[in-house]
Amino acid sequence: MLNIITGAVSLGLLWSVMALGVYLTFRVLDYADMTVDGSIVTGAAIAAKLLVSGVNPVLATMAAFFGGMAAGVVTGLLHTKLKIPAILSGILSQIGLYSINIKIMGKPNTTLLKVETIFSMFTQSKQAVLICGGITAVAFVVLLYMFLSTSMGSALRATGNNEKMANAMGINIDSMKILGLALGNGLVAFSGALIAQSQGYADMGMGQGSIVIGLASVIIGEVLYHRTSMLGKLSAVLIGAVTYRIIIALVIDMGMDPLDLKLFTAITVTVALSMPRIKNYLFAKLNTLKKHTNANRSIKVLEKEGKRV
Amino acid sequence: MTPALVVKNVEKTFNPGTITENHVLKGLNLVLEEGDYVTVIGGNGAGKSTMLNAIAGVFPVDEGEIHIGDKNVTNLPEHKRAVHLGRVFQDPMVGTAAAMTIAENLALALHRGEKRGLSKAISEKEKEFFRTQLKQLDLDLENRLDDTIGLLSGGQRQAITLLMATIKKPDLLLLDEHTAALDPKTAEKVLQLTDNIVKENNLTTIMITHNMRDAIKHGNRLIMMNDGHVVYDVKGEEKQKLTVEALLEKFTHSYRQTAFSDRMILG
Ligand SMILES: Nc1ncnc2c1ncn2[C@@H]1O[C@H](COP(=O)(O)OP(=O)(O)O)[C@@H](O)[C@H]1O
Ligand SMILES: [Mg+2]
Numbered sequence: 001m002l003n004i005i006t007g008a009v010s011l012g013l014l015w016s017v018m019a020l021g022v023y024l025t026f027r028v029l030d031y032a033d034m035t036v037d038g039s040i041v042t043g044a045a046i047a048a049k050l051l052v053s054g055v056n057p058v059l060a061t062m063a064a065f066f067g068g069m070a071a072g073v074v075t076g077l078l079h080t081k082l083k084i085p086a087i088l089s090g091i092l093s094q095i096g097l098y099s100i101n102i103k104i105m106g107k108p109n110t111t112l113l114k115v116e117t118i119f120s121m122f123t124q125s126k127q128a129v130l131i132c133g134g135i136t137a138v139a140f141v142v143l144l145y146m147f148l149s150t151s152m153g154s155a156l157r158a159t160g161n162n163e164k165m166a167n168a169m170g171i172n173i174d175s176m177k178i179l180g181l182a183l184g185n186g187l188v189a190f191s192g193a194l195i196a197q198s199q200g201y202a203d204m205g206m207g208q209g210s211i212v213i214g215l216a217s218v219i220i221g222e223v224l225y226h227r228t229s230m231l232g233k234l235s236a237v238l239i240g241a242v243t244y245r246i247i248i249a250l251v252i253d254m255g256m257d258p259l260d261l262k263l264f265t266a267i268t269v270t271v272a273l274s275m276p277r278i279k280n281y282l283f284a285k286l287n288t289l290k291k292h293t294n295a296n297r298s299i300k301v302l303e304k305e306g307k308r309v
Numbered sequence: 310m311t312p313a314l315v316v317k318n319v320e321k322t323f324n325p326g327t328i329t330e331n332h333v334l335k336g337l338n339l340v341l342e343e344g345d346y347v348t349v350i351g352g353n354g355a356g357k358s359t360m361l362n363a364i365a366g367v368f369p370v371d372e373g374e375i376h377i378g379d380k381n382v383t384n385l386p387e388h389k390r391a392v393h394l395g396r397v398f399q400d401p402m403v404g405t406a407a408a409m410t411i412a413e414n415l416a417l418a419l420h421r422g423e424k425r426g427l428s429k430a431i432s433e434k435e436k437e438f439f440r441t442q443l444k445q446l447d448l449d450l451e452n453r454l455d456d457t458i459g460l461l462s463g464g465q466r467q468a469i470t471l472l473m474a475t476i477k478k479p480d481l482l483l484l485d486e487h488t489a490a491l492d493p494k495t496a497e498k499v500l501q502l503t504d505n506i507v508k509e510n511n512l513t514t515i516m517i518t519h520n521m522r523d524a525i526k527h528g529n530r531l532i533m534m535n536d537g538h539v540v541y542d543v544k545g546e547e548k549q550k551l552t553v554e555a556l557l558e559k560f561t562h563s564y565r566q567t568a569f570s571d572r573m574i575l576g
Contacts, residue, residue, distance in 0.1 A: 151416075154417060169417045
């Protein structure tokens, strides 16, 4: 059991970097970016290709970040310059990346079992992924927090929050969207590089549905750890990503067919995203119910006082 | 002296070539002197907001020129004109970023039109400055710098938007019915605040209002728009002597004329 949990936490930490990227686009920039299903594989593919060519794992992982950034820039250009709707811009990049990712690796998958990875490089411990993943995830939370506290980060947040206002403040919202998408996909690709190194291979299928996993992490984090400060919000993403993996590990341990996982995740995210509506609906119901009971009560009082109603 | 604003023969048609084609600005001309505080009235759809949006660069104009001070801004995009302009919109939700704090919003405004680099968004010194500025609004906001703007009332948000529009002195202040969405008491307060800020900083200002009394009471100059251009323009003493009745008379007169010419076209 303990093994299952540490495994899940390790994996969650690696995926939290990806979830931070999704948070940046989805929450900060208010952009549902479908690029990530492709850019996470781009990260894995770049790192894999470089690792088997004998490049230093740190450099290979950094290169993955820049590859992801390039993908984000393309999506941003499609959306801002060619005025293609947000979702479609992401989907176009994602589809295009599918071919590019195979080209990068030269084949649909690459094994990394015999090469040095960013984990084996630093420690031979069995918990290498847990340790390195933890340090990396926390480092990215802090870095992202520092960035969002700068003037540029503030302009990025304003762009996602209120475009009209950002424009009136002289912020170039097109540039900000491209920047946000670049950084977001950079993080996603970095995460892809880490995941490939921890599982020992990179393959074309590993990105499928990752946008939904990222969203699930962001939303679970918001529900479990609701904070108003930026550092709190970013920490919540990390907590959400780890929690998501623990939940998945537990339901599989309880006997859920792994093939049902995607459906399970989709339903979880649907419920979480519709939470505000469900809440409103329930409150409205509750209020009418209250009104009715109040009305009934006043009628009873009047009746008691012997008045005809 | 160079005028503060020149709008010369501006034409704007929305959705040209479609069934919703709408020729809104028709030979619009307006020259503002430094320090002019102009109130703008006119019927619904006269093109008042479109005029302000054209000046702000929300969309390119089809013809004509716009100069702010000695700068020809006709071909500049909105974010590049922002350095010259302070703007307050009708909807209090539009002028501020709801998810960000009061201090963060003010910091964005303090650096309006500047390059946004990797220095800290708000320095301690700036925070202190914001506190003194907020105190002048007299809305008990000076100790709520780190509160999210979304928590504030419409009136408070509009007052902050006004402060944001002027915290870095703009060459031109554009107010589009900025009190229309507020309750009468709050509206009065925000208008008073507007007068104070405009006078204190000697700001060149255009204020659209649908309230003729306010249009007469505030500013040194009044223009009436109809059918996409200025149909009446008074200033100084003549403006001070205006009455609502006299304005209404002008208003109906110019309105009838358009209606008449429309009929001629149709006939
Ligand atoms: N962005 C736009 N696209 C299409 N039509 C517009 C746009 N902005 C304004 N209009 C139209 O221009 C006309 C004038 O609008 P506006 O300038 O807002 O009038 P007002 O004098 O009431 O402020 C209206 O018919 C309006 O529907
Ligand atoms: Mg208007």
